[in-house]
Amino acid sequence: MYFRRRGASGKLRIGGFICCSGSPGIWGPCATSSAQLAVAEINKRGGILGREIEMSIYDAGGPTEEVVERAEQAIAFDELDLVVGLHTSAVRVALRHVITRHRIPYIYTPVYEGGERTPGVMAIGETPRWQSRPSIHWLAQEKKATRWYLIGSDYVWPWQSHRAVKRYIKETGGHVVGEEFVPLGEDNHEPHLARICAAKPDVVLISLIGTDSITFNRSFGECGLGATSLRLAGAMDETVLLGIGADNSENMFCASGYFPAVGSRANDDFQSRYSAMFGPNAPPIGSLGQSSYEGLRFLEAVAAKAGTLAMGPMLAAARNVVYSGARGPVTVRDGHARMPMYLAEADGLDFKLIKPI
Template sequence: MLSVTQTGPAGALRASPSMLLRSSGGNRSDDVFGHSGQLLRRRERGNLRVVNFIGLTGPAGVWGLASANSMLLAASEINRRGGILGREIEPSYYDAGADIEDVVQQARDLIAHEEVDVFMGSHISAVRVALRKAIGGRVPYVYTPVYEGGERTPGVMAIGETPRHQSRPAIDWLANARNAKRWYLIGSDYVWPWLAHKATKKYITEAGGQVVGEEFVAMGEHDHSAAIDRIRAARPDVVVISLIGTDSIVFNRAFAEHGLAARMLRLAGAMDETLLLGIGSDNSENLYCSSGYFVGRDSAPNEAFRARYDAMFGRCSPIPGSIAQSNYEGLQFLAAAAAKAGSVSARPLLQASSRMAYHGARGEIVMKAGRAHMPIHLAEAQGLDFKMIKTF
């Protein structure tokens, strides 16, 4: 857990994943916490204690540091404006990549000891499903990344992209512009790929395509030889990839190294510039991604976000791709919902957020009936960057 951070002269977070798992003995940033050089060993009850479960280990750990940075940047900005309903945000982090039962027990303990006002989450949906049951609506829970959709649990507010808006237009575009007819689906073996694939197969059929294969892979699996052999034998036009973090990096490298990148298109979910760096420019041919956010997209909100991120953490800090950036928007969403509700309690926040708008690096995000609506951008990898193709 991290509740106190060591910051350098430029306000940059100096923390490895192992440091984020425990309290640090460093000083708090003035911008984030508003206490110049003062080490607070006990949380102040006047602060708004936002506990973020982010992946710091496991396949999703590749996004961990940039996710923490993104949340700290949002906390800095909001605290400079006077906090949320006059309360300074006090962020802390727990590892969502640990055993799910351990993650759930940490949440239960935090609630039992009244150590949390709001939960945030940037982690896989399997953790969300377990946490929402443990939390039971007693504390508001903001879930930030791309997910399978359909979240209606009282007290849970999801702001990420869903298959209907993220995958459907990309599938239609590939069917029309690239004449894609045969599709193969491969994903991690948990709830997001299960349900995302269910929707994806429907969209493929509606686009006149055919699913020629589907499989799910255990998280952490790094030998994809057999899966690649099955893909080669199926001869798809497009491989839809729903693998997480480093698992996606390893698969995409192997896919290209086996000579398939030049012969087949790839459409990847939960893909961003962080993973693209790991995949490498030699392995990114014919790789497509659709998302509400890209680091390199030209827009005033994104350019302002990137400038503030670089100023706070340095230009060599971890890239805030779509998964990491969602942590920034999670706090901006919370601030807007609380301002409308006049409260940070679960029920008023849920009611206020069912129909509202907030602003982040993606621009304006409109919440309708609890669903986040935003422009979706289709991009193709070119080396280590994404080239914008179309906005839906």
């Protein structure tokens, strides 16, 4: 067995497992830049408990078995002390077995289905209870939505999220008129759109990711459905909206813990530092990629509270902690993150905030 000399270099070696390819690869540039900004800021403050962060980025896109092998190699040969992940929940489910076997902490940052309780895994993203439920209730009340069609990518986040969504729709007196799951990478959406058109929903709830969401929503707009059906998207941000285009984003709503349009001191400062570090051609900021910045700020707060990077005390500290990033104060209680949440509507290539939810 290979035993790593953790901390032997004096540096804290973090593996950033970020989707840089495949359907969610569109979030890779912002996620990488956001992580690099957080590392630079934390190191300027003296690192994590006096240890300078040394971060390496690994592609978490592509076949899951290849990502798992990449993680095994990185942990063994690059002597990683900790992993931060921005990738699909399918990859998280596979990676957590690697992480627990090697007993190193794993921070998972993006929106996800909720319920992660694996020892060593700390998930801090938005969950359906706080993201989808108030949005569904708002659309039911304000837009009189009762008929819902659910479409998502064919993996664990949409599967589990749709289970919760059906309960929330039922709470409003609405009902689901159709549901389907689409293989990752599918770009022929004519059959899906034909079924949606026939079902005549008031709202199409979309749990497609990355470029799959782009191609679907483009086709949705081009066939005229945008004028007759509302859309509520889960893993949606400005990065995806840019790909969809202003002409195809009519009547599209999104809820998230982060939008660049949020007018707060924390967000303004984050965007200023991001622009200063990466310049005018920096990757556009969106909630999915930005979450990697939050993950490292969360780590900084957890380590400070624990006073050590040892696994047991860190995980105990992570169960109940408050940290502050670009999203403002985020409270983790019993392992569940609560952050400010906003409902927004697409307005051209940006999201216009409607209200906090």
